[in-house]
Amino acid sequence: MSYQAGPCIKEIHITPIAIVDPPLLNAAGLHAPYALRTVLEIVTEDNISGISEIPGTKDIDAALEESKKLLIGQDVFQLNQIRHILEQAFGTDSVADRGLAPWDQRKLVHIFSAVEVACMDIMGKVTGKPIVDLLGGKRRDRVPFSAYLFYKYEGAGGELGFGLNPDATGWDAARQKSALNPEEIVAQAKAMCKEFGFQSIKLKGGVFEPRQEVDAIIALHQAFGEKYPLRIDPNALWTVETSIKYGKEMEPYLEYLEDPVRGQENMATVRKALKTPLATNMCTTSFAEIPNSIAIGAEDIILSDHHFWGGLRASMTLTGICETFGRDLSMHSNSHLGISLAAMVHLGAALPKMTYALDTHYPWQSDEIIKGGRLKFEEGSVEVPSEPGLGVELDRVALAALHQNYIACGLTKRNDEIEMQKVNPGWTFKAVRW
Numbered sequence: 001m002s003y004q005a006g007p008c009i010k011e012i013h014i015t016p017i018a019i020v021d022p023p024l025l026n027a028a029g030l031h032a033p034y035a036l037r038t039v040l041e042i043v044t045e046d047n048i049s050g051i052s053e054i055p056g057t058k059d060i061d062a063a064l065e066e067s068k069k070l071l072i073g074q075d076v077f078q079l080n081q082i083r084h085i086l087e088q089a090f091g092t093d094s095v096a097d098r099g100l101a102p103w104d105q106r107k108l109v110h111i112f113s114a115v116e117v118a119c120m121d122i123m124g125k126v127t128g129k130p131i132v133d134l135l136g137g138k139r140r141d142r143v144p145f146s147a148y149l150f151y152k153y154e155g156a157g158g159e160l161g162f163g164l165n166p167d168a169t170g171w172d173a174a175r176q177k178s179a180l181n182p183e184e185i186v187a188q189a190k191a192m193c194k195e196f197g198f199q200s201i202k203l204k205g206g207v208f209e210p211r212q213e214v215d216a217i218i219a220l221h222q223a224f225g226e227k228y229p230l231r232i233d234p235n236a237l238w239t240v241e242t243s244i245k246y247g248k249e250m251e252p253y254l255e256y257l258e259d260p261v262r263g264q265e266n267m268a269t270v271r272k273a274l275k276t277p278l279a280t281n282m283c284t285t286s287f288a289e290i291p292n293s294i295a296i297g298a299e300d301i302i303l304s305d306h307h308f309w310g311g312l313r314a315s316m317t318l319t320g321i322c323e324t325f326g327r328d329l330s331m332h333s334n335s336h337l338g339i340s341l342a343a344m345v346h347l348g349a350a351l352p353k354m355t356y357a358l359d360t361h362y363p364w365q366s367d368e369i370i371k372g373g374r375l376k377f378e379e380g381s382v383e384v385p386s387e388p389g390l391g392v393e394l395d396r397v398a399l400a401a402l403h404q405n406y407i408a409c410g411l412t413k414r415n416d417e418i419e420m421q422k423v424n425p426g427w428t429f430k431a432v433r434w
């Protein structure tokens, strides 16, 4: 059989959307009433369509727009060549581009992730294989996720803003409630675990002074017991001293402590002082940072994110590096819909080890852009799709409606500090607070 060129890209559609997001608190401030995502659709010359979803930012949308002319005509199977073309156009990201915020803003990794996932969706449809098979095949049929708790103000987000939808029931009602102290965090955890069946629990910290957040962890342990491993993520807002003091206190309760301090050196210092493993999605966030991470021992677990590490195949490379150097790999998340969740599930299914359930914001979202509605969790896990490609299809009516939300809401990038200042005038982000 002679070599045949693969399907070539005919069209690329970039659709920014705004999805309802509740008033969740974090180290950087407060979530806006809408979270932004960008949906990419690639169509081949024989009209096969592939989709992907990345965090929405005006600058990255513009770069994606610019990349269209470079990508039209490219063979979707030639991802190495596509990556080279994008690197030539946009340069490789520097570590400094990561910024101080708890989320990532680098250009190339986002663009390539968007293009790669959509191309792999097409590759799967052409070959009749799910994406997990293109990553080397399944190691598990179901991918476990962790409950992701947030301190929050009362409210639903979206047009309701801080208001309440009185007709909501079950988790939809619980999701609207405030969580500003340990008791309310425990109530949130009970409602979320009841709805989704999660079997491990993460608390987003860095919101209140550490004593209150540590008390919330102790309250969760008292409410859920040994069977539910706990994590807390202060988003690097603590000092080394604070991290060691409270890290020691939480040693009996935590399966890992995520980014208590800022920077690899501080993380290495805290790691030496604690028995609890340290995880990061802040101090080691790129391949360029791996050599120093290994040299000084900055963390035990890298929380990968295919949107930020440059796609699914780059995440497989990362898991190999983690295996080589005795690190674990788990997954970080931001507010997202079902296209990103499906991609995470394919990747999660292909990982050689699954020591820790993955992060997801999915329970906080109520919108969806895939046909058939929101993906289901059973006992905290999502079944790996067996259909070709991602296994999810775009709901174009929902996409158009969420694009209208984007236009109407006026947001163009995430800025949690500005949202927080609307509630607490004078509040400013601090890289280290306690």
Ligand SMILES: [Mg+2]
Pocket (backbone or CB within 6 Å): 233, 235, 258, 259, 280, 281, 282, 332
């Ligand atoms: Mg984190």
